Amino acid sequence: MNFLNLLKVAIRAIASNKFRSFLSMLGIIIGVAAVIIMMAIGQGSKESVRKNISQMGTNIIMIRPGADMRGGVRQDPSAMQTLKMADYERILEEKAFVTHVSPEVTSSGQAIYGANNTSTSMYGESVEYFDIRQWTIADGESFTEEDVRKSAKVCLIGKTVADELFPNGQDPVGKTIRFKSIPFRVIGVLKSKGYNSFGMDQDNLMVAPYTTVMKRLLAQTYFSSINCSALSEEMTDQAIEELTRILRSNHKLSGDAVDDFTIRSQQEMMETMSTTMDTITIILVVAAAFSLLVAGIGIMNIMLVSVTERTKEIGLRMSVGARGIDISNQFLLESIMISVTGGVLGVIVGYLGTLVCTSFGLPTSIPMWSIFVSFAVCTLIGIIFGYFPAQKAANLDPIEAIRYE
């Protein structure tokens, strides 16, 4: 029998048992919808994390003191003091693939203005910090090289700090606030960056010249990190090589001595995050896919019932000349039709479900390929779980089948 006629027979068989067909489709609908929603959430979260990381700035390279900690070995505290002023100066002198450099020292504590106080973090940075992080100043201005040289007690504050200390909408610029009892004159307010995907408030900070924080606040001579930006994304690797060479030579590390610092690029972070998100997505999708397996078994069950019910019809078809393959194709197509129709409905339900998730604030994004994969999987389920019932039908003895009551 040709395909078109087989299709008509399959549609008629499904239509003559609408409710039962729908029930067996239901499993597929739920399964596919679940897979689509999980993939959409996975993909959406990944994109939102990516966006957050890229919000940190462009082509950032972070240098931290101490050897690579990914092995989990504890290090001597002195090992965390390897980044010094000399390193910063040498990088400034020799940089070729690196554009901006900012050493960083941090301290957390209370910021006070009048009767208001808030706990926040103070970041000591160079002037180039704002270029690296692509942070614009909403109000006021940045500190200057001059401020850095003089260790001037000036600072910029994040939106959150501004709101906490100046709740009545006063202009913070020009006011003097205290951080850990040291007075700082506010010279600017940073543009709000909001929360990142880890739920961290990116606006709860103060930024001052690194010299000020090192000398006047912490009295320390080492940096907690150095942040740089590469000339371009493609040149990130060259920039890392360059920084490694400079630091190794500055730290007099020869031959196979292990680096006493760690360099990470934003790209690398993004990849690590992506891998993590992918793993989570896979786990979610696999869980959802199990419901498809169950749905497939449901289809097989209904097809076996259908074969038994239609034994007489099968016998008749065989007696008028249907071959085994004609019969098995008929039932195979029927089960494929059920699962693919279920798949189509599942994609629709999944799409609607994704909209609901979005309205609850979950980051979602349906990857196009997940829809195609759903169809492919549904066809496959139809074939796999329809195969056994179809074979059963094809192997019926026509004489017994036609006498079946």
Place this chain on the structure above:
Amino acid sequence: MDEEKKVVIELQNVKRYFTVGSETVKALRGVSFKIYEGEFVTIMGTSGSGKSTLLNQLGCLDTPTSGEYYLDGVSVRKMSKNQRAKLRNRKIGFVFQSYNLLPKTTAVENVELPLMYNSKYNSRQRREAAVKALEAVGLGDRLNHKSNQMSGGQMQRVAIARALVNDPAVILADEATGNLDTRTSFEMLVLFQKLYREGRTIIFVTHNPEIAHYSSRNIMLRDGKIREDTLNENILSAEEGLAKLPKTQDD
């Protein structure tokens, strides 16, 4: 018997044994005959005498344990399942006791069914052949009636049209009037006699001895062997038989 006539069916010492557990049931114990084109043969015998088993052999639904069967000159015994399916599709028309129409399906679609499995027909040719077959059985005005809207007699007519549609070498009927009342049975016989007059070869299995009067030849089976094989010199007219029946209102 006219030896010039074409042999449609030839059985040579056909045996069919079934093994049930440790026992062997000998359903056919060596049957031989030739059936010529245009014969209307009734096969009779008591229940269990092997009629259905014989018809299954003739219909290529089953193969003999031993012996040879030639249908239209082709040996069936060594054929594969698929080859036999094709042979049934092209050369045989079945009429069953219980009609076996597809449920919720129109008369034409039921009649088209055998041609669905013949790639030589396109949908237009299929429809034409089905309409022609339905007209031949007197249902030209019931083409689109569904099987569940028809009487037993009408359903059996559709089944006969379905057996005719592929222009088969032989029509095989197994107790084709077994489910019908006397009057409708006679109507069927009228139809079969019409087909006989048109030159069709018909083999009609029945346990009703009366029907043998209306066929051209009668084969009696008993215990899987032919008891008698007689030509009917005086074929009764089913139309006259029908006319003699007491009149009833219903169809």
